Amino acid sequence: MKGRTLSKVLCYIILAVILLFLLFPIYWMLATSFKTNMEAYMYPPTFFPNETTVDAYISLFTVNNQFFVYYINNFIVSGITAIICTLFAVFTGYALARFHFKWTVIMSGILLSTQMFPIVSRMISLYSLMSKVHLINTMPGLILAISAAQLPFCAMLMSSFFASVPKELEEAAYVDGAGRGTILFKIITPLVKPGMLAVGIYAFLMTWDDYLHAATLIQTDGLRTLSIGIALRYLGELS
Amino acid sequence: MRKLNSKNRGDRIYSFCLLIPAFLLALFFILIPIVDSVIKSFQDFKVKNIISGKPGVWNNFANYIKLFASNALGNAVVNTFVFVVFVIVFQFVLGMALALVLNSNIKGARFFRSIMMTPWVVPTVISALIWMWLFQPQYGLVKYLVSLVTFGKVTEFAMLNQPDSALTGVGIAALWKQIPLMTLLLLAGLQNVPDDIQEAAMIDGASKTRRFFSITMPYMASVIKIAVSMSIIENFKQFPLFWTMTGGGPDGATTNLAILSYREAFVSMNLGSGAAVTTIWMLLMIITVGIYNKCFRTYDMT
Amino acid sequence: MKKILVLLLSLLTAMSLFAGGSAEKAESEQVTIKVANYAVLEQGYIPFWEGVKEGFEAKYPNYKIEWVTAPYGEIVNQVINMAGGGDRVDVIFSESSWVPGFEDAGLAAPVDEVLSADFIKDIYPSVLADFEINGKAYGVPLYVTPFVLYYNKDLFAQAGLDPNTPPTTYDEMLKYAEKLSQLKDKNGNKVYAFGQTTASVAISGTALTAMVFNFGGEVLDANGNLSCDNEGFRQAFETLALLDEMGYNPQNAKLKDLRNLFALGQLAMYYDQSWGFNGVSSINPDAKNFTASAAPLKGGNGSGESLMSAHCFVLVDNGEAHNKAVDAFVQYVISADTLSDYLANVTPAYPATYSMEGMEGVANNPILKGAANSVANVKHQVTVPALNDLNLELTTLAQAVTVSNKSVDQAIAEFKKAAALKLQ
Numbered sequence: 001m002k003g004r005t006l007s008k009v010l011c012y013i014i015l016a017v018i019l020l021f022l023l024f025p026i027y028w029m030l031a032t033s034f035k036t037n038m039e040a041y042m043y044p045p046t047f048f049p050n051e052t053t054v055d056a057y058i059s060l061f062t063v064n065n066q067f068f069v070y071y072i073n074n075f076i077v078s079g080i081t082a083i084i085c086t087l088f089a090v091f092t093g094y095a096l097a098r099f100h101f102k103w104t105v106i107m108s109g110i111l112l113s114t115q116m117f118p119i120v121s122r123m124i125s126l127y128s129l130m131s132k133v134h135l136i137n138t139m140p141g142l143i144l145a146i147s148a149a150q151l152p153f154c155a156m157l158m159s160s161f162f163a164s165v166p167k168e169l170e171e172a173a174y175v176d177g178a179g180r181g182t183i184l185f186k187i188i189t190p191l192v193k194p195g196m197l198a199v200g201i202y203a204f205l206m207t208w209d210d211y212l213h214a215a216t217l218i219q220t221d222g223l224r225t226l227s228i229g230i231a232l233r234y235l236g237e238l239s
Numbered sequence: 240m241r242k243l244n245s246k247n248r249g250d251r252i253y254s255f256c257l258l259i260p261a262f263l264l265a266l267f268f269i270l271i272p273i274v275d276s277v278i279k280s281f282q283d284f285k286v287k288n289i290i291s292g293k294p295g296v297w298n299n300f301a302n303y304i305k306l307f308a309s310n311a312l313g314n315a316v317v318n319t320f321v322f323v324v325f326v327i328v329f330q331f332v333l334g335m336a337l338a339l340v341l342n343s344n345i346k347g348a349r350f351f352r353s354i355m356m357t358p359w360v361v362p363t364v365i366s367a368l369i370w371m372w373l374f375q376p377q378y379g380l381v382k383y384l385v386s387l388v389t390f391g392k393v394t395e396f397a398m399l400n401q402p403d404s405a406l407t408g409v410g411i412a413a414l415w416k417q418i419p420l421m422t423l424l425l426l427a428g429l430q431n432v433p434d435d436i437q438e439a440a441m442i443d444g445a446s447k448t449r450r451f452f453s454i455t456m457p458y459m460a461s462v463i464k465i466a467v468s469m470s471i472i473e474n475f476k477q478f479p480l481f482w483t484m485t486g487g488g489p490d491g492a493t494t495n496l497a498i499l500s501y502r503e504a505f506v507s508m509n510l511g512s513g514a515a516v517t518t519i520w521m522l523l524m525i526i527t528v529g530i531y532n533k534c535f536r537t538y539d540m541t
Numbered sequence: 542m543k544k545i546l547v548l549l550l551s552l553l554t555a556m557s558l559f560a561g562g563s564a565e566k567a568e569s570e571q572v573t574i575k576v577a578n579y580a581v582l583e584q585g586y587i588p589f590w591e592g593v594k595e596g597f598e599a600k601y602p603n604y605k606i607e608w609v610t611a612p613y614g615e616i617v618n619q620v621i622n623m624a625g626g627g628d629r630v631d632v633i634f635s636e637s638s639w640v641p642g643f644e645d646a647g648l649a650a651p652v653d654e655v656l657s658a659d660f661i662k663d664i665y666p667s668v669l670a671d672f673e674i675n676g677k678a679y680g681v682p683l684y685v686t687p688f689v690l691y692y693n694k695d696l697f698a699q700a701g702l703d704p705n706t707p708p709t710t711y712d713e714m715l716k717y718a719e720k721l722s723q724l725k726d727k728n729g730n731k732v733y734a735f736g737q738t739t740a741s742v743a744i745s746g747t748a749l750t751a752m753v754f755n756f757g758g759e760v761l762d763a764n765g766n767l768s769c770d771n772e773g774f775r776q777a778f779e780t781l782a783l784l785d786e787m788g789y790n791p792q793n794a795k796l797k798d799l800r801n802l803f804a805l806g807q808l809a810m811y812y813d814q815s816w817g818f819n820g821v822s823s824i825n826p827d828a829k830n831f832t833a834s835a836a837p838l839k840g841g842n843g844s845g846e847s848l849m850s851a852h853c854f855v856l857v858d859n860g861e862a863h864n865k866a867v868d869a870f871v872q873y874v875i876s877a878d879t880l881s882d883y884l885a886n887v888t889p890a891y892p893a894t895y896s897m898e899g900m901e902g903v904a905n906n907p908i909l910k911g912a913a914n915s916v917a918n919v920k921h922q923v924t925v926p927a928l929n930d931l932n933l934e935l936t937t938l939a940q941a942v943t944v945s946n947k948s949v950d951q952a953i954a955e956f957k958k959a960a961a962l963k964l965q
Contacts, residue, residue: 022358025358038825043378045380091260095254099253111265121517125275131626147264151264227363230364289625376793377730400944488937488940508646
């Protein structure tokens with residue numbers, strides 16, 4: 001019994017330490033945002049703002065309202081990418097999990113290896129390629145490029161979900177005369193909804209985080225996404 | 240019999256069609272650019288070639304020779320591997336600890352699970368900024384905490400400014416951002432471990448550690464494999480954190496392969512040389528992941 | 542199956558339509574010039590550049606400006622990628638150190654091919670010479686600055702030093718620094734005596750080059766070859782090592798960090814471009830009360846020469862119609878009407894043309910006054926395409942002798958090897 005309580009206490013300590021590590025920086029950012037400029041640069045730092053000010057937020061809404069454009073763009077790009085990735089991942093994942101022909105094997109090889117290629121090395125060629133088809137500096141272009149980068153992992157993930165659906169189910173439906181489309185969309189897909197959700201969330205967040213694609217492929221401020229917007233405003237040499 | 244044949248043929252066409260969209264995307268946005276970049280790594284290809292549209296010229300491995308002649312490449316390879324190993328070891332240990340705690344029936348596990356995910360949704364560039372702010376050498380919080388903990392002995396603590404500690408500093412920021420996802424994946428794996436086997440082992444008197452290593456871990460093997468390989472790939476490729484936090488400095492201490500290739504290609508404007516770095520980098524990555532998979536396969540069998 | 546294919550096809554068509562629609566615009570007799578400008582979005586500079594666009598378009602109804610933007614660190618890359626894709630901007634708002642790269646890339650056009658001769662004559666020849674590559678200038682300066690010494694008059698007074706006699710040599714500075722480094726700010730924090738940027742960004746390399754010039758040394762010889770076996774070069778880095786050893790210089794600091802420290806009264810003296818004061822006053826609006834400037838220090842056998850930096854326009858030749866518009870744009874911006882208020886209040890700097898000489902806001906600017914003569918005491922550096930790289934290698938050298946505690950000899954030897962490879 002004594003060992004039980006001890007391990008319980010240990011559990012809570014581990015939990016507390018790790019959560020502190022994960023959450024404190026966020027608190028710190030929030031606290032800083034409410035400080036005046038001079039207090040923010042004070043040492044030793046203050047744990048609670050002495051003098052609370054919402055100036056930073058006021059200027060966010062008034063002077064720097066460009067941020068909302070970045071936010072909205074980021075949502076649009078991430079949302080559409082997530083939808084495209086999920087949709088294509090369903091096709092690809094299903095094909096990879098169900099059929100074992102030569103090209104499905106080749107395809108899974110391709111998908112696996114594409115993940116290992118650094119983005120930097122693709123950027124130059126990607127740029128000239130995309131400008132040839134007039135996709136540069138457009139949101140569809142950005143979305144397609146990021147989708148291509150996210151799709152491999154999404155498809156692999158999706159195929160692991162399809163693999164867990166028993167094949168008999170499908171065969172029974174086929175014998176009953178259901179078409180392939182019906183089988184995939186009406187029978188199998190509903191069974192992997194959690195998987196689709198996972199893939200969608202993954203694609204959304206990875207896109208949300210994208211930096212290099214947006215930095216290279218977008219030049220108009222109105223189309224920028226959040227990471228770049230932040231870099232632009234806070235990492236500038238001038239400001 | 241005929242029906243089966245036609246089904247088989249149908250399957251072929253069907254699977255082919257299903258793969259087309261993903262294949263086209265991968266072809267145009269990944270494969271062609273990659274092949275293009277490997278070709279360029281053997282050429283004298285500078286920015287002026289892009290602008291004037293002149294093709295690059297074969298230059299007898301000059302890009303590679305130059306790279307191997309400088310110390311930069313070896314340094315970048317070492318930094319990359321040290322970073323990957325550091326991040327993965329800590330990420331796995333801490334992630335596993337957190338997952339085990341959250342999986343035991345402690346109060347509020349559900350709540351903790353959702354709030355711990357916050358760092359994951361913070362974009363990398365912003366997490367870099369947050370940590371730069373914490374590590375700031377003059378008025379940063381970490382400096383203050385270090386001087387408190389050491390009772391004022393260490394008053395000048397600047398994580399990102401010292402060649403010895405800068406890589407750790409970036410690693411901490413990476414851990415902060417990545418632990419939540421690792422925990423989430425491991426937690427999903429833990430839930431796959433059947434309770435009855437655990438209970439049976441408990442009744443047999445197996446110790447906690449014993450149960451963890453001989454029941455929990457094997458059941459989680461596939462999840463661990465995926466989670467760790469994802470993490471290897473992600474940290475091997477890590478660019479924005481380094482670029483934002485240190486730019487590769489001080490004194491080259493945080494120049495990894497991503498930074499080196501970016502510098503060669505876009506700062507030196509020597510795309511051929513940058514492509515040579517990424518080609519070496521790709522090879523290293525493929526070898527690493529290959530070895531990793533091989534090790535894991537043997538582990539699976541035991 | 543058919544349904545899926547139809548769906549896919551229509552999706553693709555819709556996307557390409559969307560893309561085509563946004564990319565192509567109806568051409569009229571209007572000329573739209575694309576200006577790549579990282580500053581358009583940086584807080585504090587937005588009103589100025591928006592004013593420029595508005596004013597220019599009002600004055601020339603046939604011309605329009607389209608900003609092409611990217612973060613400071615990404616803009617060069619961006620412009621080059623665009624050109625590679627066949628989309629060439631017309632004007633780039635640039636650092637002077639980026640110019641050789643643009644020339645080497647074949648993007649920059651000689652300014653005399655685009656601008657009218659009268660206007661070029663108005664620019665100080667010595668300033669324009671800094672932009673010359675093989676005898677032709679590839680950039681038009683908006684305004685210029687050497688690296689000047691900013692110092693905090695209040696801290697000088699507290700240390701018992703005369704706030705009106707700043708140091709003139711490195712030896713004097715070290716004596717001052719001894720006293721200044723004893724000070725604490727009002728929260729009991731250390732006061733750094735002297736700031737020189739050494740972080741891994743190209744601009745820090747420019748600042749280090751200026752410091753080498755202070756000592757009468759050089760980094761490149763007249764033919765653009767690496768030349769670091771001179772006394773001045775060595776002395777500059779020995780001084781950096783000494784400053785670091787004494788704890789006078791904040792380690793591995795970016796200019797931005799130095800500006801913050803200076804604004805907070807934790808840094809007594811530091812080198813910056815004159816427009817760095819904008820950063821200082823954005824942190825602490827009261828900074829103008831204690832800030833003064835002085836000429837760069839003399840070291841060794843040097844005469845305290847510095848390096849001129851400028852914000853400039855790089856021009857791209859996109860045909861007659863565009864060139865005319867660019868000419869109008871450049872002349873509109875580089876004029877007393879447009880710049881006087883900006884130079885006086887937003888970006889303290891010195892004008893680059895005869896017609897702006899003695900401009901009210903600059904001549905009487907209390908912040909700039911102390912260093913006014915140093916504009917004439919600058920050394921010309923040959924431009925090489927790998928300038929950015931060289932600058933980064935210089936910062937690595939500075940970090941080697943400071944945070945890495947390597948000996949100056951070893952560090953310089955490593956620098957020579959690395960820089961030689963870059964300059965090949």
